[in-house]
Amino acid sequence: MENKKTELKVSALENGTVIDHIPAGHVLQVMRILNLENFEDQIYFGANLDSKKYGKKGIIKVTNRFFKDVEINKISLVAPTATLIEIRDFDVTKKSGVNIPDTVEGFAKCINPKCITNHQQITTKFYVTDKVNLKMKCHYCEKITKKDDVEFL
Amino acid sequence: MNNRSLISINDYSKEEILQVLKTAEEFEANPRQKILKNHVIASLFFEPSTRTRLSFESAINQLGGRIIGFTDASSSSVKKGESLRDTIETVSLYSDLIVMRHPLEGSARFASEINDTPVINAGDGANQHPTQCLLDLYSIKQTQNRLDNLDIALVGDLKYGRTVHSLVIAMSMFKNIRFHLVSPIELKLPRSIKDFIVANGHSYKQYTDISAVINNIDILYMTRIQQERFADQLEYERVKNSYVLENSMLDNSRDNLRILHPMPRVNEIDENVDSNKKAHYFQQAQNGVFVRQALLATILGLR
Numbered sequence: 001m002e003n004k005k006t007e008l009k010v011s012a013l014e015n016g017t018v019i020d021h022i023p024a025g026h027v028l029q030v031m032r033i034l035n036l037e038n039f040e041d042q043i044y045f046g047a048n049l050d051s052k053k054y055g056k057k058g059i060i061k062v063t064n065r066f067f068k069d070v071e072i073n074k075i076s077l078v079a080p081t082a083t084l085i086e087i088r089d090f091d092v093t094k095k096s097g098v099n100i101p102d103t104v105e106g107f108a109k110c111i112n113p114k115c116i117t118n119h120q121q122i123t124t125k126f127y128v129t130d131k132v133n134l135k136m137k138c139h140y141c142e143k144i145t146k147k148d149d150v151e152f153l
Numbered sequence: 154m155n156n157r158s159l160i161s162i163n164d165y166s167k168e169e170i171l172q173v174l175k176t177a178e179e180f181e182a183n184p185r186q187k188i189l190k191n192h193v194i195a196s197l198f199f200e201p202s203t204r205t206r207l208s209f210e211s212a213i214n215q216l217g218g219r220i221i222g223f224t225d226a227s228s229s230s231v232k233k234g235e236s237l238r239d240t241i242e243t244v245s246l247y248s249d250l251i252v253m254r255h256p257l258e259g260s261a262r263f264a265s266e267i268n269d270t271p272v273i274n275a276g277d278g279a280n281q282h283p284t285q286c287l288l289d290l291y292s293i294k295q296t297q298n299r300l301d302n303l304d305i306a307l308v309g310d311l312k313y314g315r316t317v318h319s320l321v322i323a324m325s326m327f328k329n330i331r332f333h334l335v336s337p338i339e340l341k342l343p344r345s346i347k348d349f350i351v352a353n354g355h356s357y358k359q360y361t362d363i364s365a366v367i368n369n370i371d372i373l374y375m376t377r378i379q380q381e382r383f384a385d386q387l388e389y390e391r392v393k394n395s396y397v398l399e400n401s402m403l404d405n406s407r408d409n410l411r412i413l414h415p416m417p418r419v420n421e422i423d424e425n426v427d428s429n430k431k432a433h434y435f436q437q438a439q440n441g442v443f444v445r446q447a448l449l450a451t452i453l454g455l456r
Contacts, residue, residue: 116263140263
């Protein structure tokens with residue numbers, strides 16, 4: 001039943017993208033990472049919705065906006081379970097998950113307080129060294145930032 | 154390798170490292186070649202460092218190059234709040250190569266990517282100090298005539314010691330190295346680096362006393378133990394003498410044993426060791442000049 005309801009809500013978009021199965025509590029973070037705070041068309045979002053699979057979940061629906069893989073993979077760091085549903089003319093045209101990228105540029109913060117990126121205006125850059133238990137090596141100071149320590153700029 | 158910055162020892166392959174060491178031998182034989190007489194080198198020390206800075210400046214001077222720069226940030230525009238980007242952009246216009254030490258980690262990598270002017274990292278906080286690592290390798294090769302099949306003891310603060318970590322990683326490029334790790338329990342080599350040793354086909358053993366290994370090694374690499382690393386000051390008092398080298402301890406050591414130390418030393422090598430032919434730390438400091446000459450020449454495409 002739950003699935004049917006979700007489909008119905010999804011179908012309500014004429015054109016756009018639904019980001020479903022966002023872990024509860026990360027909806028606003030996902031909005032920020034995708035820079036949807038400055039988006040001018042309609043956005044619906046919900047937090048702490050019931051989910052059979054995950055207990056609680058968040059969902060975002062963005063009108064007339066489609067994401068490139070590079071963009072959407074950014075959210076994989078906070079929402080690895082997210083599902084992306086593209087809608088065109090009320091039909092689901094694509095459904096996909098998110099993948100952790102090889103490099104992470106510009107939106108995560110290095111955990112090392114002595115890293116130059118935490119002191120000057122520098123775009124951060126990391127190499128993902130472990131995709132299962134997320135670990136990222138800073139391009140600059142070479143220190144590892146782990147999943148639980150990831151903060152977003 | 155022309156026009157390529159040196160930021161981290163990991164930037165160089167084994168072949169490139171060996172090539173730099175070979176070039177350094179040439180400069181050891183003849184350190185006063187005026188190959189930099191048409192070059193201006195910037196020496197930017199955002200924090201003071203006597204040995205590294207003087208060694209670079211001596212290397213440049215002996216090659217006939219001109220030096221511009223500052224010896225600590227308080228005498229530069231940094232004090233007025235200038236960004237590192239602006240400092241490097243400007244200095245690049247005035248020089249052919251930048252030697253840089255900075256207290257923040259990753260600063261040298263950032264500086265090297267601002268434009269095409271090559272940067273040599275002379276230390277970025279606790280991160281990397283690749284010229285120290287190269288001169289350590291040079292000193293090992295100079296005294297043992299090889300970089301394979303060696304028993305190397307590393308003594309002191311193996312947990313935080315940047316030079317120790319870089320040296321272990323660099324030596325692991327070679328074959329059949331047996332690392333003997335001598336440190337207080339609190340200051341053992343980090344697990345990740347021990348795993349790296351094994352993953353590269355080498356072996357290690359851990360000890361808490363120098364005397365346990367001193368007769369079975371080719372290189373004794375001493376480092377300083379800083380009192381502030383100990384949470385328990387009584388523990389420091391208890392262990393500190395286990396890591397002080399005295400001349401009498403060398404009586405039954407191998408003939409080819411040589412003692413290295415990145416310097417400055419405080420009291421971990423007694424002065425009575427200095428006259429022993431196995432003491433090599435001052436030559437090691439001198440090697441810093443030859444290795445830096447080799448790097449300058451290589452990066453500027455003069456070798």
